[in-house]
Amino acid sequence: MAKRSQLPLTALRAFEAFARLGKMSLAADELCVTHGAVSRQVRGLEALCGVKLTQGPRNALKLTDAGERLARSLGHTFDELEQSFREVRAAADRELHISCVGTLAMKWLIPRLSGFHARHPELSIRVTEAYGPVDFTREPFDGAIRLTESVTGGDMTATPFLDNFHGPVVATELAQGGLDLASTPRLHTRSHRQAWAEWSEHSGVPVPDAPEGREYEHLFYMLEAAVGGQGVGISPWIYVANDIAAGRLAAPFGFTPTPARFHLILPGSPPKRGLKAFREWLIEEAATAPAPPMLVHHGLRQTA
Incomplete structure (x- = not known):
């Protein structure tokens, strides 16, 4: 792809505003700069182009033929740019x-x-x-x-839009007749290994040592392991409400609120x-x- 030349965009914008509005002062107001800044940009653009774009006294400048051609082209270009910008911004919104x-x-x-x-x-x-x-x-x-x-x-x-409750969850068949925490494999997530200690603190239920601990990278992996009967893990209620309603999981101790x-x-x-x-x-x-x-x-x- 061919490399674009370095266009003097600031100067082109200043000239387009002057050509459209007819006065340096009006262009300066639109661009939030001084009258002198617009004038300098137009003079600089003429130097880069190597041709006069304006003519006449300073207080009554008119466009030359070259200025008219450039102004028409810039008008169309800025109109297209503005429309494209509005479309992109609207899509982003x-x-x-x-x-x-x-x-x-x-x-x-x-x-x-x-x-x-x-x-x-x-x-x-x-x-x-x-x-x-x-x-x-x-x-x-x-x-x-x-x-x-x-x-x-x-x-x-x-x-805050949703309270949080958590508790042990396990496959329904493992919870029948009560759950023995001391003999059931304990499920953990790598990012929140303190979940069992937090539940014990919030619930007041002592948690005995487990015969085996199994760790998973994400909570949703751990929940699928619980559904598969691989052990008991701690989960927020909102994550397992549907699984409990469907009978895929059980919560033998219920849930307790968290801070x-x-x-x-x-x-x-x-x-x-x-x-x-x-x-x-x-x-x-x-x-x-x-x-x-x-x-x-x-x-x-x-x-x-």
Whole structure:
């Protein structure tokens, strides 16, 4: 591909504004610069072109024939550029890029997005899996969903929309007659190995040593291992509500609340159009989430 020459874009823009508006002062106002700045740009452009583009006294400048030709060409070009820019910006406004913790995206958010699209057909949601701290200055996200106790960092707003409950989950057949935590393999995720200790602290249920521990890279892998009867793991309620309702998993101890909640985090600067609608829909959808079975102790059976 041939290399483009270095066009004097600032000077061309200044000349186009003068040619269209007819006065240096009006061009200066439109471009938010001084009268002298526009004049210097036009003079510089004439030097680069090697031809006079304007003629007459300073207070009544007119275009030369060369200036007229250049002005017509620039007018068409800037009109096309402006139209293309508006189309690209409009398309960007219609797409909301949401960063979300992966299991919530898979188990709860994405299955419900058809309802949002039916209500707002002009908008589309693109979901990217992410877990780390939110930094809108470095990541190209319009909004983020995180499970956290609080949100820190300047120039961000956070809306809690969904409470979090967690508890042990296991294949239904393993829970029949009560679950013996002391003899059932313990399932963990690499990124949150403290899940069992946190559940014990929140629930007040002591957790005995397990005969075997099995670790998985992601929570959704661990949940599939639980469904397959490979052991018992800790999960947020919202991730397993459908599996429990369908009989794929059981929660013999029920669920207990955690201090963390699911938050929608938005940049503090004026957010992209459509995010207000997404936030309102998210809050409404969360309000319809089923309540979890609460903590019970009768399912606990420990061997001596």
